[in-house]
Amino acid sequence: QSTYGELPIVVINHKTCKAAVTLQGAHLLFWQPATEQTPVVWLSDKTNFKQGVAIRGGIPVCWPWFGQLGNPSHGFARIVEWQLDSCKEDDNGVDLILSLTNNQQTEPYCRQPFTVSLNLHLGKTCEVTLSCFADFDITSALHTYFGIDNIDHVVVKGLGETYQERLAVENKPVTVGQLTFNQEVDRIYTDASKQLTITDGIRTIRLTNTNVSDVVTWNPWINKAKAMADFGDDEYKSMVCVEAGCITKPLKSSPNKKSTYGFLIEVI
Ligand code: BG6
Numbered sequence: 001q002s003t004y005g006e007l008p009i010v011v012i013n014h015k016t017c018k019a020a021v022t023l024q025g026a027h028l029l030f031w032q033p034a035t036e037q038t039p040v041v042w043l044s045d046k047t048n049f050k051q052g053v054a055i056r057g058g059i060p061v062c063w064p065w066f067g068q069l070g071n072p073s074h075g076f077a078r079i080v081e082w083q084l085d086s087c088k089e090d091d092n093g094v095d096l097i098l099s100l101t102n103n104q105q106t107e108p109y110c111r112q113p114f115t116v117s118l119n120l121h122l123g124k125t126c127e128v129t130l131s132c133f134a135d136f137d138i139t140s141a142l143h144t145y146f147g148i149d150n151i152d153h154v155v156v157k158g159l160g161e162t163y164q165e166r167l168a169v170e171n172k173p174v175t176v177g178q179l180t181f182n183q184e185v186d187r188i189y190t191d192a193s194k195q196l197t198i199t200d201g202i203r204t205i206r207l208t209n210t211n212v213s214d215v216v217t218w219n220p221w222i223n224k225a226k227a228m229a230d231f232g233d234d235e236y237k238s239m240v241c242v243e244a245g246c247i248t249k250p251l252k253s254s255p256n257k258k259s260t261y262g263f264l265i266e267v268i
Pocket of ligand 1: 073166243
């Protein structure tokens with residue numbers, strides 16, 4: 001373990017990959033398989049590593065609400081400290097389990113009991129599984145920032161045709177079928193395939209989703225990039241968010257019934 005800024009970090013230096021995880025938010029900061037020259041899960045150079053402040057990049061765990069469905073944006077789980085329950089290493093990589101149970105730091109946001117845990121496998125592939133027990137409906141996303149060579153060459157396939165537009169109508173990008181980027185994009189795809197690919201002309205990243213109802217795609221493009229203090233002006237060119245989640249079909253959990261979803265990332 002080490003620290004970045006104010007935050008305790010688990011640094012992973014394995015023969016299969018390099019990665020780092022903060023206890024705040026159970027946040028995977030980056031993941032770079034040994035075969036790759038650049039991180040597949042991307043972190044902004046401008047992010048803060050401050051207690052109680054969201055991290056820009058990696059995999060923010062949006063829980064128990066997505067976006068502005070509550071306050072703070074994307075839920076409180078990403079800004080409070082989780083517990084590291086286990087960290088095991090073998091030839092295939094490193095497996096971590098982190099969890100968060102209602103406590104003093106979560107009480108200002110939620111008075112009901114809950115437990116949420118995140119299993120991470122970090123090796124040649126990256127596997128992320130979120131499980132929770134709670135007596136209320138939950139919206140959630142694993143808000144993954146993927147590292148790409150150049151947004152101009154990116155194609156995301158497998159999103160399907162049905163989506164909710166999150167931008168004002170006058171800014172709507174017109175794309176049908178596979179998604180390419182030439183302006184800001186912010187959409188919730190509600191009928192995506194189980195498998196999606198992100199290609200940038202250099203590599204192809206494949207995502208395999210489990211129990212996911214929605215896939216969010218986001219790139220802030222030029223103006224929003226400039227407006228975000230924790231994001232470099234040109235960084236919109238080297239990232240794209242493709243976020244597996246349960247938003248339009250919230251997770252129906254209970255204290256006795258676990259809800260689970262997640263995904264696998266592979267470079268193919
Ligand atoms: C995306 C949302 O998931 O996250 C966008 O669809 C939002 O609307 C983006 O701007 C970043 O959110 P935040 O809270 O991390 O700045």
